Amino acid sequence: MILVRLPSTLRVGASDTLTVNEPVTTVAALIDVLDRRIPGFREQLDDSVFNFAVNDEMLLYHARDRRLADGDTVEIIPTISGG
Amino acid sequence: MVLGAPHALSAPSPRHRYTDRMIRDRVARLVSALPQAPEYATQGATLFVDLERRQVQRGFTPMRVVRALLAGRGANMFYLHRLLDESLHPLHPDVPLIFGSGVLTGIVPSAARGNATSWSPESGVILDSNAGDYFPSFIRMNGIDHLVLYGCAAAWTLLHVHEGQVAFLDAAPYVGLDNIELRERIPQDFGGAWTRDLAMVNITRAGENLVLTSAIMAGPKACYARGGPGAKMGSLKLKAIVVQGQTRDFETAQPYKGYNRTIAQKLLDTSVVKHALKTTGTPFLYKPSRLLGAMGTKNNQETTWTDRLDADHITPYRPGMAGCFRCPVNCRPLNELNQDASDRYGRGDGPEYVTLGKFGPNIGVDRIESVIRLNNICNDLGLDTASTGSAIAWAMELFQRRVITRKETGGLELSWGAADVAERLLFMLSRRQGFGNVLADSTRAVEKGHYPREALNYRMAVKGLMQSDPHDARILKAFALGMAVATRGMDHLRNRVTLEINSRINDDPAFKARLYGGPVSAAPNSYEDKERAVRVCENVYGVGDAVGMCRFTTKLFNSPSLPGLEEFSNQIANVTGLELSAGQLDAIGLNITGVERLINARLGVGRADDTLPDRWFNEAIEVGAYKGEKIDRAEFDGMLTRFYEISNLDPNGVPVPEWRSELEAMLGP
Numbered sequence: 001m002i003l004v005r006l007p008s009t010l011r012v013g014a015s016d017t018l019t020v021n022e023p024v025t026t027v028a029a030l031i032d033v034l035d036r037r038i039p040g041f042r043e044q045l046d047d048s049v050f051n052f053a054v055n056d057e058m059l060l061y062h063a064r065d066r067r068l069a070d071g072d073t074v075e076i077i078p079t080i081s082g083g
Numbered sequence: 084m085v086l087g088a089p090h091a092l093s094a095p096s097p098r099h100r101y102t103d104r105m106i107r108d109r110v111a112r113l114v115s116a117l118p119q120a121p122e123y124a125t126q127g128a129t130l131f132v133d134l135e136r137r138q139v140q141r142g143f144t145p146m147r148v149v150r151a152l153l154a155g156r157g158a159n160m161f162y163l164h165r166l167l168d169e170s171l172h173p174l175h176p177d178v179p180l181i182f183g184s185g186v187l188t189g190i191v192p193s194a195a196r197g198n199a200t201s202w203s204p205e206s207g208v209i210l211d212s213n214a215g216d217y218f219p220s221f222i223r224m225n226g227i228d229h230l231v232l233y234g235c236a237a238a239w240t241l242l243h244v245h246e247g248q249v250a251f252l253d254a255a256p257y258v259g260l261d262n263i264e265l266r267e268r269i270p271q272d273f274g275g276a277w278t279r280d281l282a283m284v285n286i287t288r289a290g291e292n293l294v295l296t297s298a299i300m301a302g303p304k305a306c307y308a309r310g311g312p313g314a315k316m317g318s319l320k321l322k323a324i325v326v327q328g329q330t331r332d333f334e335t336a337q338p339y340k341g342y343n344r345t346i347a348q349k350l351l352d353t354s355v356v357k358h359a360l361k362t363t364g365t366p367f368l369y370k371p372s373r374l375l376g377a378m379g380t381k382n383n384q385e386t387t388w389t390d391r392l393d394a395d396h397i398t399p400y401r402p403g404m405a406g407c408f409r410c411p412v413n414c415r416p417l418n419e420l421n422q423d424a425s426d427r428y429g430r431g432d433g434p435e436y437v438t439l440g441k442f443g444p445n446i447g448v449d450r451i452e453s454v455i456r457l458n459n460i461c462n463d464l465g466l467d468t469a470s471t472g473s474a475i476a477w478a479m480e481l482f483q484r485r486v487i488t489r490k491e492t493g494g495l496e497l498s499w500g501a502a503d504v505a506e507r508l509l510f511m512l513s514r515r516q517g518f519g520n521v522l523a524d525s526t527r528a529v530e531k532g533h534y535p536r537e538a539l540n541y542r543m544a545v546k547g548l549m550q551s552d553p554h555d556a557r558i559l560k561a562f563a564l565g566m567a568v569a570t571r572g573m574d575h576l577r578n579r580v581t582l583e584i585n586s587r588i589n590d591d592p593a594f595k596a597r598l599y600g601g602p603v604s605a606a607p608n609s610y611e612d613k614e615r616a617v618r619v620c621e622n623v624y625g626v627g628d629a630v631g632m633c634r635f636t637t638k639l640f641n642s643p644s645l646p647g648l649e650e651f652s653n654q655i656a657n658v659t660g661l662e663l664s665a666g667q668l669d670a671i672g673l674n675i676t677g678v679e680r681l682i683n684a685r686l687g688v689g690r691a692d693d694t695l696p697d698r699w700f701n702e703a704i705e706v707g708a709y710k711g712e713k714i715d716r717a718e719f720d721g722m723l724t725r726f727y728e729i730s731n732l733d734p735n736g737v738p739v740p741e742w743r744s745e746l747e748a749m750l751g752p
Contacts, residue, residue: 009358048587058375061589061605081581082365082436
């Protein structure tokens with residue numbers, strides 16, 4: 001099982017968390033599963049503002065290749081800069 | 084550098100009258116050579132305001148300068164270069180304070196910005212600070228692009244600008260007022276309403292007291308913050324500039340409103356605006372930084388902090404968002420801690436990410452309510468939250484290490500997380516009372532004899548300026564290079580390659596190469612080709628400041644999709660009639676930093692100053708996926724050398740002779 005946390009702007013329905021029970025081994029595979037469940041999800045994620053964190057580790061590159069294991073938590077986080 | 088100049092901090096004696104003023108000779112020579120009519124459609128005048136003699140002269144920035152530097156920050160540097168006498172000291176009244184609005188300020192959506200420029204009393208290098216809100220636009224509505232202020236007024240003065248004319252008024256009734264009260268008084272006394280037909284820049288008691296972290300306030304929160312501009316304005320005995328006038332359309336060279344709609348739509352369609360800026364504002368960045376292990380904590384001794392300060396926790400206290408003149412984004416979060424009208428600091432504007440970081444993790448505070456309250460106090464006291472928060476964090480580390488004790492602090496226990504002590508220190512600092520007088524000297528506390536030399540080992544500053552943002556750049560080498568080479572000191576807003584933290588871009592090497600004009604390593608902690616990305620950002624942001632565009636909505640700072648050089652080129656042509664290609668604008672960006680480096684060279688700045696705090700070279704990050712990361716001196720030096728090479732700089736970091744000659748010919752004698 002993978003727990004997915006979404007930012008408010010990507011929330012699906014009332015929930016900010018999703019549970020994926022299908023076996024997924026990478027972030028890319030996770031996106032495939034989520035896109036099947038939520039039409040247009042992949043398109044929304046194809047956006048430089050969103051980063052992935054796995055178990056609270058921010059992924060700055062090679063994010064979609066990141067291996068996942070049962071019990072992992074994946075968070076989608078908007079990243080910006082500020083003053 | 085000149086940071087150790089013995090009289091660098093000396094304030095002008097109130098009894099000292101200057102009779103033979105070199106600044107007047109310089110101004111006279113300059114004005115005699117300036118055009119007396121606009122050089123292009125929408126150009127406003129440059130006003131030279133002698134505060135001591137209460138005289139005003141006018142001219143217009145010459146076309147050769149506009150084509151090389153544009154307006155705003157760019158032309159400000161022309162005026163500073165021509166008028167600066169580096170044999171004086173930053174707070175000398177012959178050193179001018181210059182306000183400048185951009186070519187597109189007040190005309191184009193999200194272009195509401197202007198710069199304040201001088202010689203920084205805090206850093207000792209150039210002072211160049213950018214702000215929005217309404218003043219930069221409203222001054223243009225009065226037909227004024229630049230204000231060059233010099234001379235110490237005989238008594239506290241308020242300048243009143245109306246229908247393009249400047250009146251010198253007695254500011255005695257306003258002396259001693261901080262930001263909230265002054266902004267309540269001015270509409271009562273002058274008429275008009277903020278955001279409709281009234282704007283102001285002003286100092287607070289901190290500026291009056293020459294506090295080196297004092298800002299020039301441009302709104303309830305917006306301010307020219309960095310480098311001590313409040314102290315500079317205070318040294319001229321100028322309390323405020325009040326601008327009145329109806330907003331109006333400009334007579335442009337060609338129709339421009341259609342393309343304005345294109346720009347506005349581009350802004351609103353950009354995901355970072357939709358998903359973050361418009362809804363929450365910049366505090367969004369706190370979470371990525373802390374998860375990365377790059378959140379400056381306890382004066383950068385640590386690099387991660389509590390999730391209790393994540394932006395989500397500000398939401399219950401955010402009743403809405405506000406914005407600058409004609410900006411469709413409205414990224415400024417408002418706050419309301421309570422509904423007790425008697426609590427002056429129960430509501431306000433902000434906090435932005437910088438303030439959240441500087442008054443949260445950097446001083447060990449973990450309650451969001453405390454951070455918001457400290458933010459509101461800083462806005463009232465007119466303080467640069469970056470330098471003020473850093474000065475307090477530096478003192479707290481010195482206290483932790485017993486470099487200073489309660490003896491030096493006047494009995495105050497400078498413990499990490501002591502928000503109540505921090506609050507007290509803010510008021511003491513703004514009045515230079517007790518230990519507040521030490522904090523008020525910011526990075527110069529050692530030079531002023533407040534701290535022993537050992538304290539410099541823990542000062543998080545470059546070129547005499549405290550770090551602007553809370554991001555610890557030991558991981559992201561492009562961030563580190565940017566802060567090392569920034570011409571105003573340790574600041575991320577001059578050249579930050581923010582997109583280095585975006586995996587979607589790092590994982591698309593072809594796209595990334597197109598953004599930066601060549602390949603840049605995907606690895607955030609690599610030194611490879613990072614100089615290229617910093618160079619491109621520095622150019623684009625320099626042009627952004629010269630046209631008046633907000634950094635948050637300029638291409639590359641937050642998104643690859645926001646308006647950049649192409650859009651600026653199109654709208655400059657529409658508004659002014661000047662044909663400047665994107666490539667020519669890129670060269671203008673380089674010119675602006677080139678002139679800044681020429682000025683800094685006159686102030687003693689060289690390669691040794693394009694560096695980073697020792698901590699980042701010597702101490703590794705201890706948490707997260709990048710545990711063990713620090714800055715390698717040899718790798719950094721190589722990256723700096725490559726940066727100089729692609730920036731047309733010699734090995735000491737100043738423009739190479741041929742380019743220097745071109746710049747100096749353009750600038751004039």
